[in-house]
Amino acid sequence: MTTRIAEVALAVPKRTTFEYLLGDSTPAIGARVQVPFGNRKLVGVVLAIKSDSNWPVEKLKPIQQILDDDAVLDTGLIKLLKWAAQYYQHPIGDVMQSALPVKLRQPNSSEMPQITQWQCSELGRETDAATLSRAPKQQALLLALQQSELTDSDIKQNYTTAIIKALEQKELIEAQLITPQSNLDWHTQLQVNIAPKPSLEQSLAITCISGTQHQFHPVLLEGVTGSGKTEVYLQAIEPVLKQQKQVLILVPEIGLTPQTVSRFRKRFNAPVGLLHSNLTDNERLAVWQQAREGELAIVIGTRSAIFTPFLSLGMIIVDEEHDNSYKQQDGFRYHARDLAVMRARFEQLPLVLGSATPSLESLHNALSAKYQHIELHNRAGNAQHAHQQLFDVKHQPMQFGIAVGMQQRMRAHLEQGNQVMVFINRRGYAPSLLCHDCGEVEMCQRCDKAYTYHKGLNKLQCHHCGDAKPAPQQCSACGSKQLVTQGVGTEQLEQGLSQLFPQYKSVRIDSDNIRSKSRFNQILDDINQRQYQILIGTQILAKGHHFPHVTMVLIVDVDGALFSMDFRAAENLAQLITQVSGRAGRAELAGEMWMQSHQPQHPLLQDLVQNGYQHFARYALDERRAAGLPPFSFQALFRAEAHNQATAHQFLHSVAELIAAQAHVLPLGPFPALMEKRQGRFRMQLLVQSQERGALQKALFVSMPQIEQLPLAAKVRWSLDVDPQDF
Numbered sequence: 001m002t003t004r005i006a007e008v009a010l011a012v013p014k015r016t017t018f019e020y021l022l023g024d025s026t027p028a029i030g031a032r033v034q035v036p037f038g039n040r041k042l043v044g045v046v047l048a049i050k051s052d053s054n055w056p057v058e059k060l061k062p063i064q065q066i067l068d069d070d071a072v073l074d075t076g077l078i079k080l081l082k083w084a085a086q087y088y089q090h091p092i093g094d095v096m097q098s099a100l101p102v103k104l105r106q107p108n109s110s111e112m113p114q115i116t117q118w119q120c121s122e123l124g125r126e127t128d129a130a131t132l133s134r135a136p137k138q139q140a141l142l143l144a145l146q147q148s149e150l151t152d153s154d155i156k157q158n159y160t161t162a163i164i165k166a167l168e169q170k171e172l173i174e175a176q177l178i179t180p181q182s183n184l185d186w187h188t189q190l191q192v193n194i195a196p197k198p199s200l201e202q203s204l205a206i207t208c209i210s211g212t213q214h215q216f217h218p219v220l221l222e223g224v225t226g227s228g229k230t231e232v233y234l235q236a237i238e239p240v241l242k243q244q245k246q247v248l249i250l251v252p253e254i255g256l257t258p259q260t261v262s263r264f265r266k267r268f269n270a271p272v273g274l275l276h277s278n279l280t281d282n283e284r285l286a287v288w289q290q291a292r293e294g295e296l297a298i299v300i301g302t303r304s305a306i307f308t309p310f311l312s313l314g315m316i317i318v319d320e321e322h323d324n325s326y327k328q329q330d331g332f333r334y335h336a337r338d339l340a341v342m343r344a345r346f347e348q349l350p351l352v353l354g355s356a357t358p359s360l361e362s363l364h365n366a367l368s369a370k371y372q373h374i375e376l377h378n379r380a381g382n383a384q385h386a387h388q389q390l391f392d393v394k395h396q397p398m399q400f401g402i403a404v405g406m407q408q409r410m411r412a413h414l415e416q417g418n419q420v421m422v423f424i425n426r427r428g429y430a431p432s433l434l435c436h437d438c439g440e441v442e443m444c445q446r447c448d449k450a451y452t453y454h455k456g457l458n459k460l461q462c463h464h465c466g467d468a469k470p471a472p473q474q475c476s477a478c479g480s481k482q483l484v485t486q487g488v489g490t491e492q493l494e495q496g497l498s499q500l501f502p503q504y505k506s507v508r509i510d511s512d513n514i515r516s517k518s519r520f521n522q523i524l525d526d527i528n529q530r531q532y533q534i535l536i537g538t539q540i541l542a543k544g545h546h547f548p549h550v551t552m553v554l555i556v557d558v559d560g561a562l563f564s565m566d567f568r569a570a571e572n573l574a575q576l577i578t579q580v581s582g583r584a585g586r587a588e589l590a591g592e593m594w595m596q597s598h599q600p601q602h603p604l605l606q607d608l609v610q611n612g613y614q615h616f617a618r619y620a621l622d623e624r625r626a627a628g629l630p631p632f633s634f635q636a637l638f639r640a641e642a643h644n645q646a647t648a649h650q651f652l653h654s655v656a657e658l659i660a661a662q663a664h665v666l667p668l669g670p671f672p673a674l675m676e677k678r679q680g681r682f683r684m685q686l687l688v689q690s691q692e693r694g695a696l697q698k699a700l701f702v703s704m705p706q707i708e709q710l711p712l713a714a715k716v717r718w719s720l721d722v723d724p725q726d727f
């Protein structure tokens with residue numbers, strides 16, 4: 001009898017698969033097995049079955065247990081994951097592991113798990129919800145549960161535990177452990193509820209998208225907020241569902257609003273599954289299994305939902321495709337939008353990338369005809385964009401980063417009973433040094449790029465050529481001593497606003513506040529009830545929410561983005577400005593948006609304000625082309641940190657030498673990271689750039705094993721980020 005060997009991917013930090021001997025039974029490819037590894041037992045995924053090995057067979061250990069009867073990762077997904085492991089230079093076992101629901105990373109059964117579901121008690125069904133009118137949240141929840149049962153995390157998206165408890169104590173609702181019901185027949189019962197008549201532009205988009213099924217057909221759907229993109233998705237997936245095919249819709253973390261989800265649920269009375277970060281492990285596994293069995297018509301999910309298995313996937317939609325939350329920022333640093341493109345290609349599927357402010361990468365692909373480009377120019381309703389204006393802050397008296405002139409505007413809006421949103425950018429813009437009197441920015445003459453100001457060292461350094469000099473005391477253009485670094489601290493701003501406007505209530509919306517989805521939704525409710533007058537916003541506010549009572553938006557600092565060492569900063573700023581201005585105000589009350597700048601004549605700013613994002617983006621693409629930056633070149637970023645700066649530097653220096661030995665790639669650096677020191681560790685980075693994706697890939701592929709062998713590789717904490725979004 002021939003020996004049979006399984007090739008298994010294990011989540012260990014090695015770039016290889018591992019071989020084990022098989023006994024009498026043979027696992028499916030894509031099934032999980034439990035195997036001995038050192039003195040541990042690990043769960044891995046079978047990638048191949050073969051009969052010979054490069055190792056002496058007697059040295060191979062036997063598999064301990066086959067955990068699944070069938071594959072948990074189908075061949076299509078395995079192909080995608082193998083590609084991703086190669087492309088992102090990430091260990092294959094860890095990639096496979098990341099794609100599995102947490103439950104399946106352990107030797108748990110992959111059977112359909114039980115999940116907690118809430119329903120009305122008999123009393124609750126008979127109770128008239130109107131009796132709860134003094135507790136509107138409780139009333140809303142009771143009403144919702146009188147309509148249908150809801151899972152625990154579905155409820156917790158919108159209601160706090162206190163509200164759930166209150167209804168439970170009144171014995172109006174009760175929890176139950178259930179096994180999610182299979183509904184394989186959703187397509188025979190598919191009903192399409194009444195839809196608005198599409199506009200001409202929408203009809204064209206719908207025809208283009210749903211006209212080409214069963215083949216790779218990527219479409220960039222570019223349309224301002226409110227132009228009816230979601231309506232296009234809804235009508236374009238109808239024929240897909242009718243053919244018994246499933247649809248995957250990716251949304252940014254925060255975009256997963258109850259309103260969006262209920263639009264899909266209401267249009268088709270077909271099962272919709274949600275995948276987001278607030279699910280319990282069992283709930284996640286349940287959705288995963290239901291999608292895999294074909295029981296869900298639609299799956300709406302955030303980043304990692306790109307790894308959902310489907311019985312019969314028919315279309316992928318990536319909403320707000322420009323959003324940075326699609327990029328995983330640690331471990332396996334994939335970009336879900338880019339994987340969506342690969343998945344659609346491998347599985348021959350139509351793909352829609354939708355955005356009001358497309359990424360320059362996708363726009364470039366559309367303009368070069370790799371993607372079909374469909375634009376929606378008209379707004380569906382008659383909502384309006386806030387009017388964008390620049391405010392020149394040179395020489396202006398400022399308090400807490402807000403010019404006195406702007407304070408007066410704010411006051412005027414507040415006195416009208418309207419809300420004002422003050423926006424601060426918390427993305428780590430590299431601080432550059434700027435003159436408050438003339439607006440001059442200290443630039444590297446050789447590179448025509450702003451110097452980065454390193455506060456700790458009190459030095460200016462050019463992150464392109466490495467030139468460094470002591471920070472000057474005076475402006476090199478006008479001699480003024482009013483040199484300021486860009487960016488106002490968030491705490492400083494918050495305190496300042498409460499001093500300037502003590503009679504108005506303010507709320508700050510940042511990542512601390514949205515950690516709990518129900519708290520975030522509570523705050524949004526309170527804002528719309530006008531409990532707060534001043535909203536202090538970060539990026540989060542730009543995404544997916546409408547603020548009908550906001551009539552003025554103030555962006556405290558736009559200069560930071562213009563002179564950042566992060567070349568995407570200007571693009572991200574423009575996206576944010578456009579998104580925010582599309583979400584403030586309402587039809588009869590269009591808002592105004594002010595941007596404080598020392599350089600209001602800057603061509604990028606002027607272009608954005610006068611011509612809008614569409615025009616700006618094309619201009620920015622030309623700039624990128626001229627500078628040889630992505631998407632006209634390809635990048636990878638090595639990050640390293642160590643207790644000693646010299647160690648991190650030395651390691652990256654050796655990496656640069658190895659990379660430099662490869663053809664058509666250019667290592668830039670090492671440079672200190674934006675945040676030079678964190679938790680007692682010094683942080684450095686090395687950028688690798690190439691004009692050809694293939695050359696970059698090859699250089700990384702050849703160098704990585706050599707880098708791993710470097711003596712310092714074990715002493716330094718380091719990582720590689722392919723197509724980095726953040727610097």
Ligand code: ADP
Binds near residue numbers: 226227229
């Ligand atoms: P987007 O996703 O681009 O922000 P939506 O699809 O949400 O736009 O549309 C904005 C609003 O206009 C929604 O309230 C939607 O119901 C409505 N709408 C969209 N298309 C139409 C249409 N053809 N006729 C009437 N109303 C529409």
Ligand code: ZN
Binds near residue numbers: 439440
């Ligand atoms: Zn000056």
Ligand code: ZN
Binds near residue numbers: 448466
């Ligand atoms: Zn330079």
